[in-house]
Structure formats: structure tokens, C-alpha cells
Amino acid sequence: MPILQLDQVTIKFGGLTAVSGVSLSMDDGDLWGLIGPNGSGKTTMFNMITGVYRPVSGTIYFDGRDVTGLRPDIITSLGIARTFQNIRSFSELKVIENVMAGRYVRQKSSTLASILGLPNYKREEKAMHSYCSDLLGAVGLGDSLLEERKVSELPYGLQRRVEIARALATGPKLLLLDEPAAGMTPEEFGDLMDCIQKVRRQFDLSVLLISHEMKVVMGICENIVVLNHGQKIATGSPLDIQSNPDVIEAYLGEPEGA
Amino acid sequence: MRRHLHIALTVLAIALLALSISWADTHLNAYWNRVLRVAGVSIILGQGLNLVNGILGQFSLAHGGLTLIASYVYALLAMSPERKALIYLWKPLIWPFNGIQWPHVPSLICAVVVTFLFGLLIGAPALRLRGDYLTIGTMAFTEAMVILSFNLVQVTNGPMGIKGVPEHATIWWVWGAALLATVFVYSLSQSSYGRALKCIREDETAAELMGINLAYHKTLAFAISAAITGLGGGLLAGMGLGVDPNQFRSVFTFQVLMTVTIGGLGSVSGTVIAAVFVTFLVEWLRILDAPLSVGSFSLPAMLGLRWVVFATLLILTVLYKREGLMGRNELSWDALLSAAERAYSRVRGASSRGRRAQGEK
Numbered sequence A: 001m002p003i004l005q006l007d008q009v010t011i012k013f014g015g016l017t018a019v020s021g022v023s024l025s026m027d028d029g030d031l032w033g034l035i036g037p038n039g040s041g042k043t044t045m046f047n048m049i050t051g052v053y054r055p056v057s058g059t060i061y062f063d064g065r066d067v068t069g070l071r072p073d074i075i076t077s078l079g080i081a082r083t084f085q086n087i088r089s090f091s092e093l094k095v096i097e098n099v100m101a102g103r104y105v106r107q108k109s110s111t112l113a114s115i116l117g118l119p120n121y122k123r124e125e126k127a128m129h130s131y132c133s134d135l136l137g138a139v140g141l142g143d144s145l146l147e148e149r150k151v152s153e154l155p156y157g158l159q160r161r162v163e164i165a166r167a168l169a170t171g172p173k174l175l176l177l178d179e180p181a182a183g184m185t186p187e188e189f190g191d192l193m194d195c196i197q198k199v200r201r202q203f204d205l206s207v208l209l210i211s212h213e214m215k216v217v218m219g220i221c222e223n224i225v226v227l228n229h230g231q232k233i234a235t236g237s238p239l240d241i242q243s244n245p246d247v248i249e250a251y252l253g254e255p256e257g258a
Numbered sequence B: 001m002r003r004h005l006h007i008a009l010t011v012l013a014i015a016l017l018a019l020s021i022s023w024a025d026t027h028l029n030a031y032w033n034r035v036l037r038v039a040g041v042s043i044i045l046g047q048g049l050n051l052v053n054g055i056l057g058q059f060s061l062a063h064g065g066l067t068l069i070a071s072y073v074y075a076l077l078a079m080s081p082e083r084k085a086l087i088y089l090w091k092p093l094i095w096p097f098n099g100i101q102w103p104h105v106p107s108l109i110c111a112v113v114v115t116f117l118f119g120l121l122i123g124a125p126a127l128r129l130r131g132d133y134l135t136i137g138t139m140a141f142t143e144a145m146v147i148l149s150f151n152l153v154q155v156t157n158g159p160m161g162i163k164g165v166p167e168h169a170t171i172w173w174v175w176g177a178a179l180l181a182t183v184f185v186y187s188l189s190q191s192s193y194g195r196a197l198k199c200i201r202e203d204e205t206a207a208e209l210m211g212i213n214l215a216y217h218k219t220l221a222f223a224i225s226a227a228i229t230g231l232g233g234g235l236l237a238g239m240g241l242g243v244d245p246n247q248f249r250s251v252f253t254f255q256v257l258m259t260v261t262i263g264g265l266g267s268v269s270g271t272v273i274a275a276v277f278v279t280f281l282v283e284w285l286r287i288l289d290a291p292l293s294v295g296s297f298s299l300p301a302m303l304g305l306r307w308v309v310f311a312t313l314l315i316l317t318v319l320y321k322r323e324g325l326m327g328r329n330e331l332s333w334d335a336l337l338s339a340a341e342r343a344y345s346r347v348r349g350a351s352s353r354g355r356r357a358q359g360e361k
Helices: A042-049 A072-078 A095-106 A111-116 A119-138 A156-169 A186-203 A214-220 A238-243 A245-252 B002-027 B030-055 B063-078 B081-087 B104-126 B132-151 B171-190 B192-202 B204-209 B214-237 B250-263 B268-284 B305-320 B333-360
Strands: A002-013 A016-027 A031-035 A057-062 A080-082 A174-178 A206-210 A223-228 A231-236 B292-294 B297-299
Touching: A002 A042, A002 A206, A016 A042, A016 A057, A016 A206, A016 A223, A016 A231, A031 A042, A031 A214, A042 A057, A042 A174, A042 A206, A072 A080, A072 A095, A072 B204, A080 A156, A095 A119, A095 A156, A095 B192, A111 A119, A111 B171, A111 B192, A119 A156, A119 A186, A119 B192, A156 A174, A156 A186, A174 A186, A186 A206, A186 A214, A214 A238, A223 A238, A223 A245, A231 A238, A231 A245, A238 A245, B002 B030, B002 B171, B002 B333, B030 B063, B030 B171, B030 B192, B030 B214, B030 B250, B030 B268, B063 B104, B063 B132, B063 B214, B063 B250, B104 B132, B104 B214, B132 B250, B171 B192, B171 B214, B171 B268, B192 B204, B192 B214, B204 B214, B250 B268, B250 B305, B268 B305
Parallel strands: A031 A206, A031 A223, A080 A174, A174 A206
Antiparallel strands: A002 A016, A002 A057, A223 A231, B292 B297
16 A cells, blocks of 8 residues: 555645646655755645645545645644754754654643653653654764754754654654755765665655755665656656656756757 | 752752741731732742743733733632722622622632633634734733723723732742742643643744644643733732732733843743842832932932833843843752852862962961
8 A cells, every 4th residue: 555645736826836736656665755956846745745735636645544734743643754954953952852842742641741740741751761862873863962962052964863863753654854965965975875774674664855966866765756847757766767858858958959 | 869869959948938938927027028929929920921932932912911810800709798899989890799709719719710711712813823913912912901901890990990809818828829830830841741832932833743733732831821820910919909900001011021031031940030039129229219319419209210220121131141041941959059069169269279378478
């Protein structure tokens, strides 16, 4: 059964059609890339899948369930988590608090129990703390001193990893990564790719990632979807995509003399 | 070991507080007793405001209106029917308030419950208002409440106000409630619910995408904050100062806001320190309102000059120390202990240096 299925999804902002009639069907456990030139609608796709925008037409199915236009927090609780193109950490909070904020959606104790600090909440909070420490370890931030630092004090690359850990903490089945390689040096790409592969295996995830870094996309994605001007122009394996004339045209323009 | 020390220190601090309250209760004159109670109420109101403006990060000015509601609810319930009949001269008080008198505790609980419900009422539309619009909307709420209380004469006695509310709010009550409110808000701020509120403060969109239900969290925070404000408002009415619509104008909210800002928006311990500091400073600065004479130079009495000083203080805080006294940090035993250790070693270092210097002579 497909984990994520889009059926003729369209969204318009005023007169601009940002995404137009995109369909795709992604199987459980897949790792897909979503690429396209700037302004082609990649992040808008993420925003529709996670409930930030409601498509004007079309349907989004997650795990066999229609999630079109549901509230973002409900979609997250169903099992879709994401990171952001421009880092959106809770920057004045500690690293561990950021990750635990992600885990909050899975908390079983009531609000009252947590405010009053009742024993069942204390126990759950302790378990949550150690689980989130482990998550930080899984993304390569396993350091008890680092956990207690404010996110805003960390370098950019590490902040991105905190965001991935926070997304993992929500307990997703599908992880959406928006430009995870942005701002990284080419030397860091290898680490990032290892990290994505590792968490995917460890947490049994399906991953959809947006990236401009072809090295990353071609290196780990099994299948690639290409958007241009809000339309899907190609889909296929990295090799197919690299030789697809439509994709080359979208990125480089029409060949001279054509 | 460390934990036991902290518990021991906390017990000690509470015992010390109780001792000082009992001393103050018996030894202070009526004036200082009242100042202390105003400081206690100011702590409660500060914690209420801090929850929404500091921890949740929504700039609300509804607290004047909420305090007003709580004060009237408490006054209408706690006063005797005879007393009410005496002061409602213009229009008689409506049923059922004209015939009832409740004891202190139920009246206070009722004030808290009513403001909690009002908090829910404000919280719901406040979800749609962001930033400045929320500030304007909540300020309008406060003004509307003031105008209503001027005009609903059958309920509020209009501009004449209500005088002669039984003075139930002793120093024990006020400071007990202040301790309760402070511990409660602190516990909330350290809980996973409080963490969720801080996430909303940091980045609302990201918080929602991490699975935090904005409507539930914000509305509940507004309601809890309103209930704490209601506790302060009820006790304020019970202090026997009288309740009148004018006192809850925007200036009232600003004063609470100023207290919390000076203490550090989002810091529970900062609010306590600033509430006590500001209350005492306001009293001390009363000398500015009286005629001043320094040597041959004399100034006629200028009522309100102390507020000018306060406004300046607020401006200076915002300009040079925007995070306030404490920022978003909290006083902790660890921090206090290490500060004490440093001070002790400095004193000892200085005295041993002094001895050595003397020896050399």
C-alpha cells in the first residue's frame, strides 16, 4: 500500500497556480527526492502535505487515509513529520527541549498531570527525556553537554540535525526533509547522506526530500520527482532523470538553435 | 545529596517567609501592612500576566479588565445586604446580589471561576489575532469592561464605586495566595505543557507542525492566566480599599506589565522580585508627590511626579536591559549557592590579603 498518494493536487495563490495537478504514489519504505528549479512549488507541496495550505482541488492520502486540509497538528499526530528550508527551531530553548517538544505529541499524561507534576507524568517525562537523548545520538549529537545548550548557540549544520531529531521525536512514518543540505559544505554531504540512511533504517521510515544538491539527491534517492512551474515534468530513477531532456531544459534552458 | 539540600533549603525558605509574615502581621502598622499586601497582590497579578505575555509570548492587555471583573464579583458576593442597600443610592442593586452574603473562600473561588470563563472567552477570538492586533483587541476588552462598570449602575454602583467590602484578605491570605500562584506558574513553566507554550512563543507555525494544538494550548493558557488574575483581583477587593471603575483603566494593566517587564518577561522568580521592588519603590517615591524643598530651592506639590519617574524607569529598562532583571532565567538554589560561594571566597580572599598586607608592614 502506498504511504503517500497525491491525486491531481492543485493550489492557487490569487492568480498564480503554484502547484497544478500533481499526482504521485510513494510506497512504504521508499526514499524519494523532489527536485526542481527555484519557485517550482516544492516547498508548497510539503506545505500541502503537512496541512499548512489546503489544496484548492485534489486529494492527499496518507497511509490510506484522506488527510486533505486536516490541521497540521493532526497530520503530525497521524505520522508525517518535516523539517524546514529555513531552520525553524525553538531557538531560545535547549537542544533537548526542542526534541522533547517534538515528542510531546505522543505524551499520554494529561495536561493537568503535567502542570501539577504528578508521579505518572514525572515517570513519562523521564522516559521521554532518555528517548530524546537517544534520538540526538542517532543523528550524531549524542553529547550530554550539548543537550543543555540553547539551539541558537549551535552552528548551522548542527541546528539542522536538531531539527531532524525533533521531527523524528514526533514518531513519524513519513519524514519530509526540506533542503537538509542547505548551507552545508560538500564535505558534509557524505555525513548527511549517512545520517539520513541510518535513521531511515533505524526508524523504518519513508523519506521524501527536497534538495538542490544533486550530489545528495542522486546519491541516496531511489526515485526522483521533478517539478517545474508547479507541474510534474518527470519521474524516475536518478539515471533516467539525469538524461531526461525535459529536466535538462527546465534546469538549463532550451538548447541553442532549437 | 544535592536534592536533599534543595528540599531542606526550600522548607527553610518557606518557614522563614511564614515567620516574617507572622512578624509583619503583628508588628507592622496598618500602612506598612497594606503595602505588604499590595506587594503580594502585585505578585499574583504579575504571575497571571507573565503566563500569557512571558511564557506564551502573546502581548495581551486584558488583565485590567479581568482584575476588574474579579474585584466586582468578590465585592458583590462578600458584602452584607445591609451594607449594599446603604451604598447603592442611585439605583438599587439587582437580584440576586442584593440579598446574599457569601463567606470569603466561596466568594474568592467564584471570582476565580468567573475570570477563568472570561479567559476562555477572550482566548478563543485571540487565536485569530496576532501581534499588535491582539494587543489592541485585549486593550479594547479592558476599556469595554471599565465603561460597562461605569454604566451598569444596578450592578456596579457606577462611578461611585463600592466601598466597605469586608476586609478578609489578611496578609496571610495574600502572601499564601502569592506563594501558591508562584509555585503553580513555576511548575507549569517547567512542565511539558509549559514547554509547548514556549514553543508557540518561539515559532507558532513550527509548533503546530510538531503536533501542538494551538487552539487548545492558547485558550487554556489564557484561561489559567485569567484565573490567577482573578485570584489577585478578588484579594484586591478583599483588602478593603474599595472597588471603583477608574482604578482598572489601562494604567493598571501597564503597571502590572511594567512589573513583569522589569523582572524579566517569562521569568517567574523575576516577577516576584520586581513586584516587591516596584511596590516599595512606588511607596517610597511618594515623597516626590509632596512639595519638595532642598535647601533654598523648593518645588510645589506635583501629583503624579512619581509616575514620571516610573515611566522613565520602564523606558530605560526597555532601552538598555530589554530582558529585565532575570531575562528568562529562574533563581535556583544552585545559582544562589554558587553566588554565595563566590562572594564568600572573595571576602575571605580580601581579608587574607588584608592580613598579609598588615603583616608585611
